Amino acid sequence: MPALDPSHPDNEGRWDRATTEQRYGYRNGIVVSAAQHLAVAGVPVGVTRDPSDPHPIVLTIELPGVGQVTWHLPDSPDDYHLPPAALWDGHDVCTKYARLAAWLDVEKVTS
Secondary structure, eight states, X not given: OTTTOTTSGGGTTOSOHHHHHHXXXXXXXXXXXXXXXXXXXXXXXXXXXXXXXXXXXXXXXXXXXXXEEEEEEOOOTTGGGOOBOXXXXXXXXXXXXXXXXXXXXXXXXXX
């Protein structure tokens, strides 16, 4: 996923504006779908709002045993049908993807 995410530091300036917007669209669809499926499985997910960001929805997933991961998303009148989330824990983009990779490794071993 880091290779797809335009917000990852390794991808800064990598694509033109149209490609970047398209990649944000792909990323956002993946993240919202994953959050909705994880919520059904009992993983804590939700949204908060960051009015200082042009993409004010902050989607939060509390990955069991690993920690919180978040993504900023475009505004949505229905908040993507997700409940309110816990407060942001201060992680950065690289930490987010390290946590996601660690959680995927844990899930692979325990599945």
